[in-house]
Amino acid sequence: MSYIIAEGLTKQYGSGDAAVRAAADISFQIEEGEFIGIMGESGSGKSTLLGMMGAMNAPTSGRFIVDDIDIYSLGQEQRADFRREFLGFIFQSFHLVSYLTVIENTMLPLAVVKAGRKQKREMAQDALRQVGLLEKAHRLPNEISGGEKERVAIARSVVNEPPVLLADEPTGNLDTKTSREIMELLKRLNQKGMTIVMVTHSPDCAGYAQRIMRLSDGKLVGDNSNIRSLDQWQRKERKKESLPDQNQAVAAGSLLDG
């Protein structure tokens, strides 16, 4: 049984003439440790799907199962527990708490973690170091830039190293260099075993995903191994080991199967 299973997820906002079908009968399975990119034009339903995957937006119909737990059959409180234990989020809007400093914002998910204050502070410092913001740990959100706010949001979402990270355009407001650093951070977390689902418009960012799902008008219209990253990977491997062609094909095949 797959780690994550979506079965016919459908979301309709409003009713009657005003009804919008933002997600239509979306089904897929995700294995533990995958890095998925979700792409599609504006309004195609990406955030809606991510919200349903984040136990925040109940589908009109369909089921969503994580680690054998049928998320929307849980009560409110259990679902909140599930969110805290399983999920990290990077939202399209950052939701930083304006009266808390950068490090206090970063420590928020640790409220429910059993660890001493000092250890939690160290975990938060480590996360801030990874996004390059340690020296601004004691500023308030209105004293840092938009891109820096985004990086705080990222530090906060990974500070407790949740098994699943859901990211809605994590680098949408960042310059190329910072974007790349953030993507490298996500890549490291993925290599340590974190399952990542990331919405992005950027082909560069999508290149980090192993598999791309494409949405159009609320429907899942594509779900493929990421050929581009496969190409990059092959090129890298070729450089490293100068593999003969046949071996490359075998290696690429096993990546596709895996």
Ligand SMILES: Nc1ncnc2c1ncn2[C@@H]1O[C@H](COP(=O)(O)OP(=O)(O)OP(=O)(O)O)[C@@H](O)[C@H]1O
């Ligand atoms: N709360 C809501 N009420 C009514 N309609 C909504 C609501 N949220 C989203 N929609 C509509 O559902 C559709 C999908 O929206 P969604 O936010 O999922 O798109 P998206 O792919 O994330 O777009 P973007 O790339 O612009 O963020 C759109 O037509 C949008 O207008």
Ligand SMILES: [Mg+2]
């Ligand atoms: Mg969106």
